[in-house]
Amino acid sequence: MDPRIREHAETIADHSTDIEEGDNVIVSAPQVASDLVVALHEVLGDRGANPISLDVNDRAKRALLRSREEFETPSHEQALMDETDAFIYLRANENATETGDVNPETTAAYSVAQQPIREERLSKRWCLTQFPAPANAQLAGMSTESYENFVWDAINKDWDAQREFQSEMVEILDPAEEVRIVSGEHTDVRMSVAGNRTLNDYGEKNLPGGEVFTAPVIDSVEGSVFFDKPLYHQGREITEVFLEFERGEVVEHSAGQNEELLTEVLNTDDGARRLGELGIGMNRDIDRFTYNMLFDEKMGNTVHMAVGMAYGECVGEGNEENESAVHVDMIVDMSEDSYIEVDGEVVQRDGTFVFEE
Amino acid sequence: MDPRIREHAETIADHSTDIEEGDNVIVSAPQVASDLVVALHEVLGDRGANPISLDVNDRAKRALLRSREEFETPSHEQALMDETDAFIYLRANENATETGDVNPETTAAYSVAQQPIREERLSKRWCLTQFPAPANAQLAGMSTESYENFVWDAINKDWDAQREFQSEMVEILDPAEEVRIVSGEHTDVRMSVAGNRTLNDYGEKNLPGGEVFTAPVIDSVEGSVFFDKPLYHQGREITEVFLEFERGEVVEHSAGQNEELLTEVLNTDDGARRLGELGIGMNRDIDRFTYNMLFDEKMGNTVHMAVGMAYGECVGEGNEENESAVHVDMIVDMSEDSYIEVDGEVVQRDGTFVFEE
Numbered sequence: 174m175d176p177r178i179r180e181h182a183e184t185i186a187d188h189s190t191d192i193e194e195g196d197n198v199i200v201s202a203p204q205v206a207s208d209l210v211v212a213l214h215e216v217l218g219d220r221g222a223n224p225i226s227l228d229v230n231d232r233a234k235r236a237l238l239r240s241r242e243e244f245e246t247p248s249h250e251q252a253l254m255d256e257t258d259a260f261i262y263l264r265a266n267e268n269a270t271e272t273g274d275v276n277p278e279t280t281a282a283y284s285v286a287q288q289p290i291r292e293e294r295l296s297k298r299w300c301l302t303q304f305p306a307p308a309n310a311q312l313a314g315m316s317t318e319s320y321e322n323f324v325w326d327a328i329n330k331d332w333d334a335q336r337e338f339q340s341e342m343v344e345i346l347d348p349a350e351e352v353r354i355v356s357g358e359h360t361d362v363r364m365s366v367a368g369n370r371t372l373n374d375y376g377e378k379n380l381p382g383g384e385v386f387t388a389p390v391i392d393s394v395e396g397s398v399f400f401d402k403p404l405y406h407q408g409r410e411i412t413e414v415f416l417e418f419e420r421g422e423v424v425e426h427s428a429g430q431n432e433e434l435l436t437e438v439l440n441t442d443d444g445a446r447r448l449g450e451l452g453i454g455m456n457r458d459i460d461r462f463t464y465n466m467l468f469d470e471k472m473g474n475t476v477h478m479a480v481g482m483a484y485g486e487c488v489g490e491g492n493e494e495n496e497s498a499v500h501v502d503m504i505v506d507m508s509e510d511s512y513i514e515v516d517g518e519v520v521q522r523d524g525t526f527v528f529e530e
Numbered sequence: 531m532d533p534r535i536r537e538h539a540e541t542i543a544d545h546s547t548d549i550e551e552g553d554n555v556i557v558s559a560p561q562v563a564s565d566l567v568v569a570l571h572e573v574l575g576d577r578g579a580n581p582i583s584l585d586v587n588d589r590a591k592r593a594l595l596r597s598r599e600e601f602e603t604p605s606h607e608q609a610l611m612d613e614t615d616a617f618i619y620l621r622a623n624e625n626a627t628e629t630g631d632v633n634p635e636t637t638a639a640y641s642v643a644q645q646p647i648r649e650e651r652l653s654k655r656w657c658l659t660q661f662p663a664p665a666n667a668q669l670a671g672m673s674t675e676s677y678e679n680f681v682w683d684a685i686n687k688d689w690d691a692q693r694e695f696q697s698e699m700v701e702i703l704d705p706a707e708e709v710r711i712v713s714g715e716h717t718d719v720r721m722s723v724a725g726n727r728t729l730n731d732y733g734e735k736n737l738p739g740g741e742v743f744t745a746p747v748i749d750s751v752e753g754s755v756f757f758d759k760p761l762y763h764q765g766r767e768i769t770e771v772f773l774e775f776e777r778g779e780v781v782e783h784s785a786g787q788n789e790e791l792l793t794e795v796l797n798t799d800d801g802a803r804r805l806g807e808l809g810i811g812m813n814r815d816i817d818r819f820t821y822n823m824l825f826d827e828k829m830g831n832t833v834h835m836a837v838g839m840a841y842g843e844c845v846g847e848g849n850e851e852n853e854s855a856v857h858v859d860m861i862v863d864m865s866e867d868s869y870i871e872v873d874g875e876v877v878q879r880d881g882t883f884v885f886e887e
Binding site for chain 1: 552554556559561564567568569570571572573574575576578580581582583584585586587589590591593594595596597598601602604605606607608609610611612613614
């Protein structure tokens, strides 16, 4: 087995989820990530943890979602999650477009039914990471070997140094009142972050990590955003998303491709029309766009915003927490003709932070 | 997809586990059975059930069992099982000897820790079945296509007719006091089944089904048994098992190959040295030995006995139920120089039942 797989497993268990003796752990993974599942069982066994393996099977999920339209929250899955200490989710695809012919309304209904389980999961120690499967390499337009190098270079790295670097941005954003993002002709958006917390993501819940993120104050978002980078959602590519906000809500939206899917996302529930996250990518080792949000949103010259659910840890006391069954990230390229302003001061211009100059 | 896979899924859901709307279902399967997992999700979704997929990964299990020696009952897995209505276990191997280099003591310790979960599982609607994987074909010495035909012929069949045929034997054995099995030079064993129930297995909990089975009265088993057919246990082949019983307990044992593994099984706990099951194979469509207990024990000219756990439904009121963390079936070939006697009457000679003559 490639020694980087064992290293990946150790990073997940020791750095990301702090596995201890007696921990009940879920390892949720597709078949194509089997090598990492094996390495994780070796490491988890060594730490004295109790793993159970869930099969993430996109073909089976598609079959289920095409044979049923209404869903309930399954109490057995809920009970499993309630008794779990740490949740490890290995992302990898055999076919990244496997669920592309499922009715988006059905997916939304399924997602709503799963929400209590998802919320429980977010209250645990958890880690979302990537295994470098051939189909994910294909999506990135890379050979499998090059993609393996890309993924493991981004994951098996010095997370202490990364945390240090990012803490400079946390110190700016955490006490701030207002953030303004300007890019090109179509993006100029302001939002309050007053009272909300900015978190430093150095490879714990997301592996790779490499961003700082917070939650906008609900109702404070004003202006328009053009998301340069496409995203994959439910097996389909959505391009050139444009959103216009008034008092925190999306009042106009469009997309170049799959606009109706974007509409479905925004119509999921009330929270889906408001921003739940503002994130700033700071991982300089992720040097290319790979159609994979887990990596793309960490790129050093991007910011991202998510419609839908806010992370509770970001929301300060007295501020409302945006709730939703969805959380869909979208990316603005900040490398040219762009700046981030915090309380009237420019903190990043054309992708370079002031503290990097 | 092969239409027999869809038929297999329907048999599991409708005949074996009576899936209804709102049922919480576990589908536990290895990767190589993925096509059947997909078909099951289609059928389960159609019936309005809530499936969760567990990954049976022998490589991962081996890694866990080689990195840990002591185990506890994982409360998250227990909670999942508590809230489950139906459990579907798809057996199939990528490599039938994958766990062959795990210390048998470790496997026994793991099995003991899993016992409460297994007991809970047996109290649900459940079905154990086989997907015809290439490695299982190899074990049987067959091509994959021939093995697929063998498996699906045995599974996708007229279970009502099979139930009728087997009920003749149930009527003989259910009210009986004593059973004697004689075969060749080395097998002559007597046991009481007084007060215990004989069940008719027509493809519900086991798919394929095709046996009638009961539990011997504990302490009543006297005599010796030579099991002609080898068995695979924990990825290893045990051959030519010989057991001698006194007052229900194994007092002598030997095996041609892997005797130490047999010893480990018998030493698991007190119940492991006593018989938990006597079964009589009656499925004439299973016409060859394939190194797979699920099929082998149903062959028409065999009987099998299991050391370890008895099935609660077989044990009559007032009779003691044999409890154990193991249940290991072993087969006696009854096709030649053999007979089964019930209360002094021969009911089968050289593989042919009296009611077949």
